């Protein structure tokens with residue numbers, strides 16, 4: 012029908028109008044004569060019709076810089092379009108199928124929750140039976156993801172830490188000393204190969220990273236989480252810190268040219284004074300220390316971090332003074348997010364001094380500390396540090412919160428549990444920000460993480476969609492997958508184990524809430540199968556109806572993502588409803 016209309020119209024303009032009217036008619040008919048259709052299919056028609064109409068609009072074409080309408084016309088008239096990939100055809104195919112109320116739609120846990128004709132206690136029992144089966148299937152998926160609190164994992168890691176200590180000629184006491192850990196950060200391929208079996212490709216990337224001054228480093232503690240024998244268990248852990256050669260070359264090239272694209276979040280444009288970033292009315296980011304004990308490959312600040320534990324990473328005293336006095340002069344600011352880099356790598360004294368200066372500012376009611384040491388260096392959370400952090404709490408007046416960044420259940424260790432306990436015993440809540448990378452994106456993998464986080468005492472806070480930075484493409488996941496995860500997996504867990512919000516951090520604008528469809532439009536579908544989205548700023552409907560800047564970004568082709576999953580052994584038929592998340 013769609014192609015028949017496209018063939019019969021004389022101009023592009025009239026074809027667009029007719030196709031829009033057709034989609035509207037199909038939606039109307041579905042909702043009018045709905046008796047024979049399942050509710051899920053009816054809703055799918057609504058979603059597909061809305062996206063289909065949107066991508067035909069002239070404005071969408073202009074912003075997306077591509078015409079899907081032209082493709083439909085060319086296909087209808089048998090004109091060759093060699094530019095179009097299988098990923099493009101797959102996405103369009105599923106959209107057209109959905110418009111007709113068809114397409115895949117099986118529940119991920121292989122159990123249909125069927126409404127029954129029963130009532131009262133008998134209905135409840137039947138429902139309960141179905142839910143038991145559903146949970147059994149969920150539990151099966153969850154249990155495929157191991158975490159570091161399992162006795163075998165603890166025992167294996169003990170062996171690993173002993174081996175590392177032997178090679179480094181150090182003692183168990185040294186291992187517990189965070190200064191020793193920092194002094195022994197692994198910074199090159201030679202030290203790495205002495206402590207861990209790595210592949211040729213990994214070695215080549217690390218050699219190039221050192222040669223081209225791309226930040227690279229791993230704490231001995233984090234290295235002990237990796238396996239010496241080839242295994243899929245530590246895949247996510249390795250991917251956190253061992254870069255690919257592509258990443259190294261691209262990052263090195265960008266750093267040489269001082270390419271602003273690396274500053275994806277446009278921090279340069281949102282920094283009113285050195286060390287401060289402000290995107291929201293009441294919160295600022297304060298970055299006094301610009302490095303970490305190890306560098307996450309996809310780090311959003313890889314444009315400004317010079318290297319692991321660089322001696323020059325500490326801001327100059329006059330810069331810190333200027334930043335503090337700027338905050339003091341802006342009474343709208345009620346919360347300071349102390350981040351970097353990792354501010355907990357600073358000495359206790361420095362931390363105490365800085366916190367006391369921030370706490371002295373009368374408007375500050377919350378100090379948030381962004382750190383990854385709970386995963387990379389948990390021995391840093393000493394009793395002394397917890398006492399210092401806790402001393403800046405004033406119940407009813409000011410709170411101190413630690414926001415950490417645990418990426419995978421396998422990163423949780425019994426040391427993490429102890430560190431969190433220590434912080435919480437001083438009244439400091441601990442929250443987690445997850446970056447939804449390829450390595451945590453399998454079915455129920457993020458749900459398994461949230462579950463163990465909760466049991467560790469960490470509250471899931473945000474799940475960030477990966478940013479569109481070119482050099483981090485190996486980590487990116489289509490937005491559709493994160494939406495699917497939220498709906499089909501996170502939703503299955505108890506509310507306390509899914510307290511996080513899925514967001515896309517829009518450059519210069521801040522967080523765009525992905526669960527709210529009114530915050531974005533799908534504009535187009537590019538020849539390589541990438542969807543193009545337009546994100547609306549958070550201040551929409553707050554700052555009037557005048558012109559507002561929106562942000563356009565291309566996503567990861569869904570088919571490409573599914574093929575990668577297949578490559579690591581996933582059964583992609585379990586992901587089939589992904590096409591219907593827009």
Ligand code: SF4
Nearest residue numbers: 303306307310352383
């Ligand atoms: S811990 Fe944070 S700031 Fe440090 S490298 Fe990782 S993502 Fe970047």
